[in-house]
Amino acid sequence: MKTPQFQGTHLFDRLCWAKENLDGVQSDYRVVYEDSVDECAKILVPDPNWMACALQGGILPPVQVYWELAKDEAKPDFVKHTRGHLLHNTKPVEAMTEEQALEYLIMKDCPQHVWRNWDTGNKPKLVICRKEQLPGTREWRNAWKITEELSVTDLAA
């Protein structure tokens, strides 16, 4: 199905179009990351409707738009977004592969200090894995960590 020309259309209206016209895509991939040494690992899971939009193309705004809105919200005097038009008027991104979609989602929803420095340290701060590679039960969930056996150089290779 061809995506309508959506630049200038409210993003929520595009999402309604997608929900009506695209089948959701449940990803088998998970993003595991450590935000702080004192906390357990966090697991990021894409939403199936969002993934369908990413694979379809022409719906989602560039990820930089979210960074701009986050900058605005981080200001101490923030009350209300005044640059929401960036979501609706910026040219939507083209169709992505599932791998590209995960990279986009990491840059959108993981803290920047994690993904910008994922490979600085003895072990990676962020790993993409298959859901089968996670523990089978949630027992000891608050003790989950990225294994020390993974090295940054191994991953780079």
Place this chain on the structure above:
Amino acid sequence: MALGKIKADTLEHSTAGSLDTKYVVAGSPRAWFQANLETPVVQQSINIASITDVQAGRHDFTYTNNFAQRTYACPTGGGGSTSNNTLANVATPTDGKLTSKVRADTQYAHTTVFDPAECCIASIGDLA
């Protein structure tokens, strides 16, 4: 959109009175989801980009279209765990609520952290 459009500022019933349709528009959820937090995975949704499993009993849900302010409303519901067939208390703490995401803290009996098989939040407010 290719479909037809009905434009009306007011809906009027023959005896029960009338309703300004701006309340229908403004009162509809602009994001909602139903998620299984045992897995965890989002099963039904609109305007949700991802779920982050933060720790036991705590999950963050991010929006694709941010809300305009952090003061949007979040009615919640949940329960039905296979290991603990009970009603879940789903809280949305303000320190985990941004225009870009909502945090769901889940417990049963108001005391014990758990991850229910069903967690639902509908977010109502103005979008950015």
